[in-house]
Amino acid sequence: MNINPKKISEPQLKEQEFSINHQKLIDATIETIAKRGLADTTIAQVAKKAMVSQGYANFRFKSKENLLLSSLKFLSDEYKNSWQRIFEDNNLDPVGRVIKIIENDFSSKIANRNKIAVWVSFYSEVKFRPSYLTICQKQDEIYSSQMEKLIKEVNFLTDQTFLTPREISETYLSMVDGLWQRILFDPKMYSHVFCKGLVKKYFRNIYIDEKRFL
């Protein structure tokens, strides 16, 4: 009766978060948003890319909204992990950490055009979906305060006193957001090399004796 044979069931797992299909759908969602935009992302397209039926995608995530939210959560966690790894590395001193953070923020894994497109899509809806805001805002607060603490350590080791740790940290984080957005417009001009160079020059100007910022 059926033309297309059904998928062979994957081994069942109690934690749905670890199900293959769960992750396949999230990956497909991110790819679809990156390729077509949030506005033109439909369950049908995502399901097709994940190679499951449309009905299944909805069944698994209860709703499209929930699928989108899960995808945002996934991206957010990925970023958090890469950041956390830098802070747990005991071989790094404060300046080394700052440099690693810059490298990470403009690495091809984090700052590629597809992922930025997804981030910006969600950002743009933040004002209208409290659930998006919660994730994005909480994320931001963590990075702000951790970065500020880190800069405080750097300041302590240098003779920089004009700019407060808060000011440096807020400036850096804003710059990153702004540069990410520009990567979307013009990825050639705003290459990773260019962006990293710009940010490092900012730090170099503050900590004029710290040769590592170059």
Place this chain on the structure above:
Amino acid sequence: MNINPKKISEPQLKEQEFSINHQKLIDATIETIAKRGLADTTIAQVAKKAMVSQGYANFRFKSKENLLLSSLKFLSDEYKNSWQRIFEDNNLDPVGRVIKIIENDFSSKIANRNKIAVWVSFYSEVKFRPSYLTICQKQDEIYSSQMEKLIKEVNFLTDQTFLTPREISETYLSMVDGLWQRILFDPKMYSHVFCKGLVKKYFRNIYIDEKRFL
């Protein structure tokens, strides 16, 4: 036959850009995007807010897409004008101009939460709609080059040589974009005063003797 009387016709104008209804629809579009987001903005809602019929909105702008594009163009022009006014003011010296630009970028007319929401909505679609990209990119190129030229003049009058005009200009423009986005998340924390202070402190640190950056 008709319950609702039709609107009384406005005096006809040859240039459709000056028609009252034309502008009413654009204003209504911006308000609707600001309130509900680009994704949930429908012609029906816009038409209702502009107090014309749904059919008319479509007739006037040919398509929804065209209405959105016209609204983006309007915002873009508004920004361009405010920027241009600063450059045409002959009473200002280079530093004075930079300060005016900062004031303008975080004025309540330009950097209010509604308009930022609209900007970010369009930004997020830039990768998928070449027509949006054209407007946003062209705008950005103008500000980049004009700002760079301006900073070159400031550098010339000071002993700052470490950072190039290009670097300062790119850093400033990225910061503004980043801060605008943050205003959406948390307008209390990222108040206009805070944002202006942060940016001025950036310049103060570069041009350490220029007391006006404070």
Place this chain on the structure above:
DNA sequence: TTTTGTATTGAATAATCATTCAATATGGCT
């Protein structure tokens, strides 16, 4: 007043989608 051309309406159309659910397949259990 009547005519005429333009402005505006609002209801109908057709397309797109999220969501639902009855039907079916699958793999483990007895």
Place this chain on the structure above:
DNA sequence: AGCCATATTGAATGATTATTCAATACAAAA
């Protein structure tokens, strides 16, 4: 093998929405 519980399907449903267009109102001209 036959049964059961779960996984997955795909077609149907209903809601939303851009777009179209014939009908109508209006203002100015004749």
